[in-house]
Amino acid sequence: MVNYSMLIFIVLCSLKTTVMAQSPDKSLYFKQPAKNYLEALPLGNGQLGGMVFGNPNSERIVLNEKTLWSGGVQDADRENAHVHLGQIQQYLLQGKNKEAEQLLQENFVSKGDGSGRGKGANVHYGSYQTLGDLWINWQDTASAYSDYTRILDLDRGVATTRWKREGTSFSQIGYVSLTDDVLVVHLTASEKEAISFSLGLDRKENAETYSVDTDQLLMLGELPDEDTTGMRFASMVKIFPVGGELIQKADQLSLRGADECLIVLAAATDYDIDNPALRGADPKEEVLQVINDFKPNGAQARHEKDFGALFERNNFQLDKHESRVVSLSTPERLSRYAEGHPDSQLPVLYFNYGKYLLISSSQPGQLPANLQGIWAPEYQAPWNGDYHLDINIQMNYWLAEPLGYGDLAKPLHQFTSNLVENGQKSAKAYYNAPGWVAHVISNPWYFTSPGEGASWGSTMTGGAWLTEHLWEHYRYSLDTAFLAAYYPVLKGAAEFLSSVLIEEPGHQYLVTAPSNSPENAYLKPNGYKGHTVMGPTMDMQICREVFGNTIQAANILGEDQGLVDQLTKKMARLAPNEVGEKGDLNEWLHDWDDADPQHRHVSHLYGLHPYDEITPWGTPELANAAKATLLQRGDGGTGWSRAWKINFWARLGDGDHALVLLRKLLQPAAGDGTKIVMSNGGTYPNLFCAHPPFQIDGNFGGTAGIIEMLFQSHGEQETIRLIPALPADASWQAGEVKGMQARGAFTVDFKWEEGKVVSGRITSLKGRECSLLLPKGMMLINEEGATIVTNQLDGDSEVVFETLPNQTFSLMPL
Incomplete structure (x- = not known):
């Protein structure tokens, strides 16, 4: 057996993180393991996805690789x-x-079966499918665990599970690295030699797993297609232990008495994004290369640096009014919010979750995010996940x-x-x-x-x-x-x-x-x-x-x-x-x-949003x-339908009605989400949007709706409008936005108090003429401090001013 102890001990010590309470606007928090994938915590780097259940006895992580589809090229x-x-x-x-x-x-x-009426896994059209499951089965589970927490930190892209058993504290940290293209699970314990488990990698169909060494498992498979050889895929997992003994079995690995360890997984298919009629690289060779190239030293730091840089491009805050939500789990907060209790940070959390899901499901050089983003536990995804x-x-x-x-x-x-x-x-x-x-x-x-x-x-x-x-x-x-x-x-x-x-x-x-x-x-x-x-x-x-x-x-x-x-x-x-x-x-x-x-589609309002030929000021x-x-049409409908309606009402300048729809979007969804129905949408415990079942478009559409409530730049003049649809609700009356992008290549930051803009900055990236709805009682100054324009009217005033590339203007009270 290769001895990794000295190297890995140094590496893993650098990866240890202190126990932190959840951040109400940037963390999903659970007090128990997930019962199904709608309570699991999603991780991803756009291509590789994982859903962490966080079970201290038998941990399951559902795996996805974005290009893993049954079916194939066809002439339909x-x-x-x-x-x-x-x-x-x-x-x-x-x-x-x-x-x-x-x-x-x-x-x-x-021609032919088409999409198979949304069930195309076994026809030419195909279906998006799960890669399988990674299992961590702990050895010493006779005694109960306690002090359980499970947190997904959105700004870090890290899921952390903690628990105690017989006085020993355990930690499981998971992430899918943007930098290294691997899923990493880091296991630690407060006592020496406390980590003992067996590791499995399996799929219910069309795949076989076998151990290739005492520290490596390999899964190979091929999905069916009607007429030709289907897609080939591979996944490899490797254990990097600190101490302990590795034991090799036919299709499992065991680790006994370790102090710490890293579990690292790579996945690939032979799909060619530019020419899917041709076979790409051998997926087995790809995963071998990724695993061999992986450097444990600083892996989490590399991931968090890259993920955090993306997450922090934009920031939205509402004033924090309620401290009591810090102790509540995410499902508890959803239920409480639906009952009418205040939670100023829940809309901010939903906004940040939309950012997180986009970063985690869509990166350059890949297929776009599908109906499930990248997270699907099924072999026949709803509507094929297409x-x-x-x-x-x-x-x-x-x-x-x-x-x-x-x-x-x-x-x-x-x-x-x-x-x-x-x-x-x-x-x-x-x-x-x-x-x-x-x-x-x-x-x-x-x-x-x-x-x-x-x-x-x-x-x-x-x-x-x-x-x-x-x-x-x-x-x-x-x-x-x-x-x-x-x-x-x-x-x-x-x-x-x-x-x-x-x-x-x-x-x-x-x-x-x-x-x-x-x-x-x-x-x-x-x-x-x-x-x-x-x-x-x-x-x-x-x-x-x-x-x-x-x-x-x-x-x-x-x-x-x-x-x-x-x-x-x-x-x-x-x-x-x-x-x-x-x-x-x-x-x-x-x-x-x-x-x-009251049909869920309101397609004839396309001209209101996302197109902008219908506006309150141009076509009343x-x-x-x-x-x-x-x-x-009413305020009902599926999850994504409610999300679209938030955008509609925001474009109409009605923030109060937009908030009504946002609250409906955040209503806890009933059931386990497996039944396909076309109404009663809402939000599942892990904040996945319920069509139902789960579809990610509602998450993204809801986030877009919050943007439209706070910031707009559409219309013929692409006029920048600040808080154009701010709700009258008290929790929305003070806040701040940074890094918003406007049409015309502008970056905008602004802050509001008591429902009124009090400061802001506009940076012109390309030097284009800027149109701004200047709030009353505000003035615009340039970098030299010269006043460009003032608004002493009773209402907001549309102003147009010249800019230079990379020139910044400040909004200030008169």
Whole structure:
């Protein structure tokens, strides 16, 4: 056996941390082990994930590797579907929606099984799957443990479990290293020779584990695919002990009588992100290399330095009013908050958790975060854990740009670009159109075909919606090199939409056809309940946005004047937003009733958020219609639906109603989250959002909603607005934000007291003209102390001023 004692003793002594109480705004705290994964603590570096249960008798850590998917590359397009397009469109023009939907179902859906109705683990589409479980089975468990705590420190990316047994204190520290690409578990005890356990690494199917040395386990596996060899994967775990004896068994390792130890795990698959049709590197060789390269000395310090640097890019604080929550577990705080008790730090904790989850599930060079981020214990994930393009993957990244995490959105940008090749084939197969299209669902194989059901699968603007994030990154960064690199993606989406528009007979508007308003149904005046339509409002809003973005991008880059002229003409003829008889915004081209008036999707308010063509100050009539729509839809819905509604109400400037939705989002979710239902969303004990079941988009959307309550910079002038939707609730009346990013390449810090801004700083990164809604009684000064502008009016005043690159301005009271 290799003797690591001297080296590891020095290493592990440097890793010891003192017992610390939870931080109410930056820690998840539990008083008992997790009963299921909805109480487990998530760790991750974007690619490798772990969920720590914290059981002192038999510890389970659920493992995930982001690229581990069943299924594979497939041709799901019906090559000649476009021959039916004209007839489907003709039916729609004639008002024969039933006939159009029937023909669409017969000839215009995906070939084969599609997504398997959301259960695609054993069909070509595939499903995201767990890598398996790491087990630490302690030897001496006859006596009970006591003094138990389990804490996830969000700012460090570290999960710590502590307990006592027979007078000996034990500590388990876990993290997934951003630096070293490994999961690390550090075990310590207050007494010598107190650490004895057996170590297992297993998976219920398609894998085999065996020991390769006294200190190493190796798991190898291959997932099934219908026609070809499936994805190969590997995981290796190695023990670095201080003292004790290592014992090798066929598929387990045992350590007896150690003082301390590190358990280090690596994982890999043979997935090639740029060309999934080809096999990547041998995963076995990859994990061997990672383990061999791992340096125990300073591992935790390296991870915490890199993780902390990301976490601290942005900071949000509310005044701390209640000290009593320090002793409460996270589930206790959720229950107490739902009962109406004050907890000023719970919204801050939720905000910080959103940051933490983004850092932990999305890093450059990877696939984007999926429906579960990276954390899924299943072999058949809900809805395959895939990429839904009609809200969910986009919502995952709403928080990235304003929090200064544009680099963490790179996986979404690259994923969008990688859809183009398949999307061009789908555009030809179904529409005989140029450009590219992606519909409602996608996966690591860049699936772009319609879904298998006409009622939901033919929404044609999923890919176009993704391009919004490309333009948004430019709006925040003013990076023309980025814009030039991704301009072909944006252009291709515009070319497709431009080519498929048809003229409707009522007003000669140009509209999309056929399409859906995502997952919703309408009632025609004759009583027919349907889904297939022409020109749903969201499609028209996305067309205006994509055309407008492409026109601006082309002008900035000096390209495609002919395309600019074409899009400008067609943009003027797109079906506009319309206010219905009930005062709400129409979801359909006609003023039809919703089959479900409180449906979870509110897609026709896309123009309010995330697009910004509807604003209270620019289009008050449409803003009022949007408000009427929200009141009709109500405050219920799934987790992510409630999160979206927070953003809507914040954009309308109604912080009190936004807080109502935030409280509903934070309501404790009932059950274990395994049953798939489409309502009663809330939050699980570990703060995972309940669709239900768990979907991470609600976490990210909720964080984005808090941002919109505190800070906005959208609209035609991209005017910076400070606390534009601050709730009247006492716990929100004083606070501070640092590191917020504004469109136009500005960084903004500000502080407020008694519900009013009292100080702030604006730094111009690129020297662009700045538009600011200057609070009343405040003035703006430059770095030399010269006054730029003052506001002595009774209300806030919009001011515009010139800036230079890296120039900072200060907000001060008059």
